[in-house]
Amino acid sequence: MFDVEVRDITKRFGRVLAVDHVSLAVEKGRFVTLLGPSGCGKTTTLRIIGGFETADSGSVLIGGTAADELPPFQRDTSMVFQDYALFPHMTVEDNVAFGLRMRHLPDKEIRQKVVEALDLVDLPDVGSRRPSQLSGGQRQRVALARSLVIQPLVLLLDEPLGALDAKTRKQMQIELKNLQKKLGQTFIYVTHDQEEALTMSDVMMIMNAGRVEQVGTPSEIYERPASRFVADFLGHQNLIAAKFMGLDGNLAVVAQEELGQLRGVFTSGRVPLPGSDVVFSVRGENIRIGAPGAGLVDGRLVSRVYRGAITRNTVRVGSLEISIETTGPQSFAIGDLVSLDWQDRDCVVIGEERQESGG
Amino acid sequence: MSHPRGVRLLLTAYVYLMLLFLFLPIIVTIVFSFNLDRFSSLPWRGFTLTWYERLFSNTDMLDSLKNSLVVGLAVGAASVVLGFSGAYGLRNWNARRKNLFMLAMISPLAVPWMLLGLGILVFLNNIGLQRSLLAVSIGHTVFAAPLAMMIIDARLATLPRSLEEAAWDLGANRIRAVWDVVVPQALPGVAAAFLLTFTLSFDEFIIAWFLSGFDVTLPVRIWGMMRSGVNPTLNAIGAIVFVISISLTALSQVILRRKEVPAK
C-alpha cells in the first residue's frame, strides 16, 4: 500500500488547465520531489493532496483510504508552507503545540513533544520567542517542527527553501535530507530548482504545463531524460535535432547533418519510424576536448567561461555550438581547432513526441 | 509639478487657516467652558469650574450621558460582531461581487439619517416596539455595522491565506481556525472599528431624536437644553464630548497605523 496515491487528477482554474491527468504513487519513507518550472502544476498537485484544492476529476488516496471528501483538518498529511505561515501572535512553543492542542493531548505530553520537536530541528532555546524575532532559517525550522510533531503520514513541503540565501539553502538541503532519513518520514517536496531536487530526492517527478513528463530516480532522470523538456530543464546544453535511422543493439542510430552518424541510448518508450525527428543529447561533462583529428568531430573553440569549479567551453562545429564542461587548466586557446570525443553510452536519443513514462 | 515659492507659501498658509476654521468651534467651546461669564463671549471675565460642577449635579444630564455610553457600547459590540462576520464571509469573493455587496451594505452612510430615523420609527412601531434606547441602538447599528465591516475587511486583507490553511492543516476546523488565528490577527481592526462606531453612536443626534423614548441620549438632552435658552453648562458638556470623540478617534488611528512586523 502506498502512503499517497494520486489517480489521474485534473484541475482547471477558469480556462487554465493547471493539472492534466496526473498520477503518482508514493511509497513509505521515500523523499519524492515534484520538479518543474513555475506554473507547471506541481504546487497545485501538492495542495490537492493536502486538501487545499479539490481536483475536478480523479481521486486521491492517503494511507489507502479515499481522501477526496476529507477537509484538510481530517487528512493525515501536514504541509510546510512556502511562507512558513507561522502564527505571528503566538510564541514558537505555542506554534509547535498547535496541532497537538487540536488533538486534545494532555498539557504535559504536549510540552514534552514540543521540546523534542524543537530539539530535532536544532532549535532548543527559542521556545518563548515570537516568529518575528527569528531569522528566516529559524522560522523555516519552526515550521518544520510544527508539522513533524503531529507525526503525519506524509509531510508536504511547498518550496520551503525558496526564501533563504544560497548558503543557508545548501545547508538546509542536507539537514532536511538527513532528518527525513532519520525519521523514515515520507516527504513530498515541491521545487523548481533541479539541483535541489537531484540532491535530496529518492524519486523525482518532472512536470510541465500540468502534465507529468517523467518519473524516476535522480540518476535515471538526469542521465536518461525521456523528453526534450526534461533534458532542457535539467541543464543539458547540447540538444541537437537529428533524424532517427534505426536501432543497433540497444543503441539508437541517428543521422545529423554536420556531425554525421551518431549513437546513443534511446530513452523514450515507442521506437519511432526511420526518418522521424528526434533529439540527440550529449552532456557537456562527458565530452573531451583534444587535438584536431583525435576525436569524433572537429571544431573551433570559440569561447570559454570560467565558473570556478568548472569551465564552460563552446566549440563551433559547422553551424552547431557544442558546450563542453572541463575542469582544471586548459591546453587550448580560443580560436584553436580542436576535436571532440565522447562515448556512445553517455549519449541519449529522445523521441520528439513527449512520452508518458510510468512511475 | 513644482510651484513658485509665493504660491506654495500662500496655499500652505491657507491650509493652516482652514485647520483653524475647522477647529474653531471646538476650541471656543473648550475655552469658554471655563469662562466666568454666563454669555460665551469676550472679553474674558475669569476662570471658573462652576459650569463643570453644575454639570455633575445635573442628574438628567448624567443619566443621558450614561444612556449614551450604554448605547455606544452596545452599538460598538453589535457592529463589530456583524462587521467581522461580514468581512470574513467576503474573503473568498471576487472583487466585483464584493464591491457590489459592500456598496449595498454601506449605502446607509450616504442616505440622510432623517430617513433612517423616520423609517425605523414607523417600522418598529408597526411590529410593536416603542421608542427606546434599544431602538436607538438598532438604528445606529444600521450605519455602524457596515463601517465596522469596511475597517475589519481592510485589516483582514493583510492576513495571508496560508495562515488559515496552516491552522486547518494542523487539525483546526473552520470555527477553531477563525477563533485561534483570524480573530487575533484582526484585533487591531476590530478595536479600531469598535472605537469609531462607539464615537459615531455617542455623538449621533438625528436618529437618536427620532427613536429616543423616555430615556434620551446625551445629544438629545443637549438639544433640549439648547431650546431653552443660553446655558453655559452646554460648553462644559460640549468640551467633555469633544475631548472624548477626539481621543477615541486618535486612538483608533494609532491602533490602525501600528505596523505589524510581518511573520516572514
Add this chain to the structure above:
Amino acid sequence: MAKRLAPNTKGGRPVKTGQFLRGSAGLWLAPIAGWQLLFYLAPVAYVFLSGFWTMKDFRLTPSWTLANYRQILSEPMYYRAYVTSLGLSLGTVALTIALAYPLAYCLAFIVPRKHRPVLLVALIAPFWTNYLVRAYSWQTILANSGVLNYVLMALGIVKAPVEILFTHRATTIGLVHYLLAIMTLNLYTTLENIEPRLLEASQDLGANRLQTFFRVTLPLSSGGLVTGSMFIFVLAFADFVSPAVLGGQMQRVFPQLVVDAVQWTVNWPVASAFAVIMVATILLIAGLLGRKLNVTGGAVK
C-alpha cells in the same frame, strides 16, 4: 516517537472538501445582510409606503390615498421651505467647493509627503465630533455679542456688530463647516490619483502652471468634484440641525417639516410624504450631477 497521532476525525458534522474550501460565505454574511434587510430596507420601504397611508387614532392605517401629498402640495409655506432648502444646499455646495479645492490641491501637490497623514487626520478629526455641539458653538461665535464680532470690532474692521446669526449665512457656515472634510478628502483622493506625468507632459508642451491647472488638473478632478457635490447636496438638503440652531425659526427648511410632522402632529404619513419628496429631490439633483459627469467625461489617456 512511539504511536502516531491520528487527525481529529471525530466531532462536528462531516463536511466535504470542496464545500469546506468554498466556505459557506452565505452563513457569515447573513447576520449583517439580515440586519440591513430588516432595519434598513424594510424601514425605507415603510417610509415610501406610509406616505400613502393615514393616521387614524394614532395608528398607522393603510388607506392608500394621495391626501398627504395633496396636503403638502397645496400649502405655500411648504413651497417656501422647499425653495429655501434648495437654495441653502446649492449654496453650501458652491461654497464648500470653493473652500475645499485649494485645500485639497495644496495637500495633494504642495505639502511634503511626510506631513500629509498628520494633516489629513487633523482635517478629519473635527468631523468625528458631535455635530450638534459644534453648531451650538458656532451660535456663540457668530452671535452679535459673540467672539467673531468682538474681534472684528476690536480690530476696527467694523463699527457695529455684523448680523450673521439667525440668517442664512450662519446656516451655510454651519453646514460648510460640517461637510468641508468630506469634499476635501474626496478631492484630495482624486487629485492624488492624477498621473504626475500628465502634468509634466502639459508643461512640457508649453502650458504654464495656470493653463495646466485649467486644462488638465481641473477636468481630471471633475469626477471627484461631482461625487463630492452629490454627497454634500444630499447631506445639506436633509439637514435640519444647522438651520434650527443657526438659522433661527424665521425661515423654515424642508427637513424641519418632517421633524414638525413627527414632533407636533404625530402625523407620520405626512412626515413620510415630506421625506419622500426630499429623497426624490436628492435623487434628481444627484442624478443630474452624475449625468454632468458623463457629459464632461474623464481624461483621455
